[in-house]
Amino acid sequence: MAERLATQESDTATGFNRVELLHVADAVAREKGIDRETVIHAMEEAIQKAARTRYGLENDIRSEIDPKSGEIRLFRCMLVAEPVTNDAIEISLKAARERNPDAQIGDIIAENLPPIDFGRIAAQTAKQVIVQKVREAERERQYEEYKNRISEIVSGLVKRVEYGSVVVDLGRAEAVIRRDELLPRESFRVGDRLRAYVYDVRREPRGPQIFLSRTHPQFMAKLFAQEVPEVYDSIIEIKAVARDPGSRAKIGVMSNDNSLDPVGACVGMRGSRVQAVVNELQGEKIDIIQWSPDAATFIVNALAPAEVTKVVLDEDAQRIEVVVPDDQLSLAIGRRGQNVRLASQLTGWDIDILTEAEESERRQEEFRQRTQMFVDTLQVDEVIGQLLVTEGFTAVEEVAFVPINELSSIEGFDENLANELKSRAEKYLADRDAQLTEQRKTLGVADEVAAIAGLTPAMLVSLGEGGIKTLDDFAGLASDELIEIVGKHGIGEDEANTMIMAARAHWFADEDAAAAAEDASTT
DSSP, X not given: OHHHXXXXXXXXXXXXXXXXXXXXXXXXXXXXXXXHHHHHHHHXXXXXXHHHHHHOTTXXXXXXXXXXXXXXXXXXXXXXXXXXXXXXXXXXXXXXXXXXXXXXXXOEEEEEEOOOOOOHHHHHHXXXXXXXXXXXXXXXXXXXXXXXXXXXXXXXXXXXXXXXXXXXXXXXXXXXEOGGGSOTTXXXXXXXXXXXXXXXXXXXXXXXXXXXXXXXXXXXXXXXXXXXXXXXXXXXXXXXXXXXXXXXXXXXXXXXXXXXXXXXXXXXXXXXXXXXHHHHTTTOEEEEXXXXXXXXXHHHHHTXXXXXXXXXXXXXXXXXXXXXXXXXXXXXXXXXXXXXXXXXXXXXXXXXXXXXHHHHHHHHHHHHHHXXXXXXXHXXXXXXXXXXXXXXXXXXXXXXXXXXXXXXXXXXXXXXXXXHHHHHHHHHHHHHHHHHHHHHHHHTOOXXXXXXXXXXXHHHHHHHHTTOOSHHHHHTOOHHHHHHHHGGGOOOHHHHHHHHHHHHHHHHHHHHHHXXXXXXXHO
């Protein structure tokens, strides 16, 4: 096509086959899927380059092709300038006004040139320009088309296999599936038809690169959208997908229609719908999970087929502790940890699995440690320590600051005992804080740091041990650094930022004082 175009180009330069020139432009535009105007513009540039070779490269030669008649016009363009420094591209104002009385400095004067007869070299040059411009336009068309198809499934034929990667012919473009984006043990031959997920389209010097994947979690979601009409119509939503490509996957689904079972709809009659997806994914086993806005419920569902007897959530750390029967542990964890790993990916929570025996043993150890802590700090017998732990007390601070009526309401306690326990707790905390304050001073932590609201004596000792001793030291910390130093004492990011800004207040005060002094000196 390019050779035919260059030949016709050569002929039309002398005025022949103008209609044929437009026919060729139309044919190239249809074949390459680009605009007719783009092809004609490429022809104009080709003629322009060839004409410059004929008339001199120093000249500013431009060409136009009439898109209706195919007529070619050549112009030599010159800039009106005073004084003239380059005769090839500039013209004096006087000479310009001889051609156009209204000419002004800065205008462009176009001088018509006669048609030229292209020689072999000029025709070859024109051909190269046209081929290059058409190729650039084709690449731009491909990029614009496929950048808007990211996150879609496309179908194509295997064109070739290179070093494990598969090049796919999509019809109007080529795409590549890298080896790590193919399913394990999956192989294709030239001519095989396949479906894949478009996850990236990039501009590169060699043209747009379209990257496909068959292991991406959203590939499975899009396959369900193709097989399940309710998913395509958004009656059922796919909320999360986790895959171990080629082996097993979990998918969380939710129905926007209370009368429709999302799991049953995705499975289909006798498993027909899910089986179609399984077949496409080379037998990958799929667990379809009922999604729930309640994290605990969703996590329990995600661990299926294992049974769960108890869950304990730590929302701040996005961590959950799951207790399962002793005989369900291996089922909950799965082969090589696959079940719990996929459940964690699906829900976004870190999951710790314990058996009932392990959880009971740990609970007993925690009970014993807390009891011993109350025995040691409050100087009470073991029975009273056990009663406090049983009632949910976990720290001496809770005993010191709880209302008397709550302490005295514990079975076996009276008001006198409650007052005595509260008094002992307060004395213990006061003695501990005094000891920590003395330790803080020994470490050299300044009183200005100790005055920052929210810092406890224990935190101040941690700061001193971390080398943070002056107000400037503290003010120079980032919030994550402060949390790392004293985080074990339960400080959050917002609280850390408030403390740091309070420490920096003297910086701004010093700047204001310096500015005021400078203003006073200038007046």
